[in-house]
Amino acid sequence: ASPNASVVYLDEPFIHQHHKRHNDSLLDPSDDLDVQRKENHKGRRYCFIAGILDSPDMECQVVALDIFRGGKSTAKQPKDYHAMFNHGYFVKWFAKLLAELGDMGVRNAYIVMDNAKYQKGRHVGTPTSRLCKTTLQAACTRYGIPFEPTDFKSILWEKLSAYIEKHIQPQVVQMVIDKGHRVIFIPPITPTCNQ
Template sequence: MVYLNEVCVLDFNTGDKRQLWSTLRSVQRFLKAQGYKRGSRKGSSTYHLSKANAEARNAYVRRMNAIIDTTDRPHVVYTDESYIHHHYKSHHQSLYDPNDTQSTATKEKHKGRRYCFVAAMLDSPTMDSKIMALDIFTGGKSKAKEPKDYHGMFDTDYYVAWFKRLLDEMEASEIANAWIVLDNAKYHKSLPKSTPTSGRRKSVLVDACKAFDIKTTGNEYKSELWGLLSTYIKANIKPMIVDMAERRGHSVVFTPPHHSDLQPIETVWAIVKGEVGRQYDDMTKFPEVKVRLEAAFANLKPDSIKGCVRSVQEKLKLLHEHLAQVDALESESSAASGNSSDDDSDSD
């Protein structure tokens, strides 16, 4: 509404609450009369990528696409976290009597407690694909004590300890010089605990500048000191797991935001959850879910895992071709625009 007021479609005093709410109600009635509805549109969702996210996507596609068909490609280890609810099932009762107007389908309100799990998935040119470092756990003694977002069940300390376990398993399996692929979760990018933060006292930031040999005049405000430090930290201090991986000879590759479809382990999660969900009935106890989940992981065949990877590789190829075509069209457009400008100059 503020925008409509700015472009003179509406005229009201934004500082007057009575006018503001009166105008809002009028706009709502108008939109309703025009047939607009509140809520999400049915169908697929799309994201408008920021420039930074688009650049991250392009860099990831270029890097991963380059190794798809090479004979000397590195081992790639995909990692991710997920969860499954006590009452998760892959089927729903959909049979109903169309003449029964009293019976209405209701949405489940209680999904029960959940098991969180984290694992890695190996894709190798010389070894069978497999699941590594699987860990399944609950995050609270009751449903009420669990965070709403399952990512809240993971933290830096837990993930660093799990990542060390993964590196140890990779070493035991003689997996060297691997690419470890993971998403941009906050705890994946945690810096060492000694790294200064913007919330620290000014004296701490001054000492940090001295420790990092950052030149200051002594007259800077705290915000200016943090600006100097944040620039240095971004350029010189690596996330803990990146440093851990590099010390073992591996590289960490972060997937681009909003592109979970480029993570083959997501498809593995769907396979595993589907197997657990198909076994659910009203008598299923919470501990049985873990037993079935462990069995579902154990039943994964190397060919099934490899198939998930191949599916994503096909998507990578298509996306790479699309981006290359976009570049070619933009180059042609720029060249045509340049020629047009030259012709105009000649005519003058």
């Protein structure tokens, strides 16, 4: 990244209502001297999603902050964390982020995000492996992908998925490109990297 470029870091964490700061420890959890208690996993999760803008032209700040309390899947409460952070929600929130960056005059930024599945979803209507064989054949025809009428569905999907991977950007990546920014996906990490 250019030293003069703005960088926006995205994350969508949660905090469980029973989280206790004083339980944090640098000791190895397998240490026999530690007293292991069963944690209470029932209760609400306080979820939030935001970007942190690091720009050479302005103070570091939080952008497009959305906070909600996960609950049951009812009309009165948002769903819990795992059900709420899906592709549709993320695209809607991401449009809000890009609009906010535009209003602030942020141009040519690097947008850094993790590899969550919902961040890499493609536009509605992009073929998926779940479609029937005739629909996959129609998609091959639409994209100019040669196939034989006797090809199995798995062969059709193999051809289509290779084409999609190469030629059809994930929806949020295309949104970023359309606004003149760039996306950087961080390498996959495991929880053991955080210890």
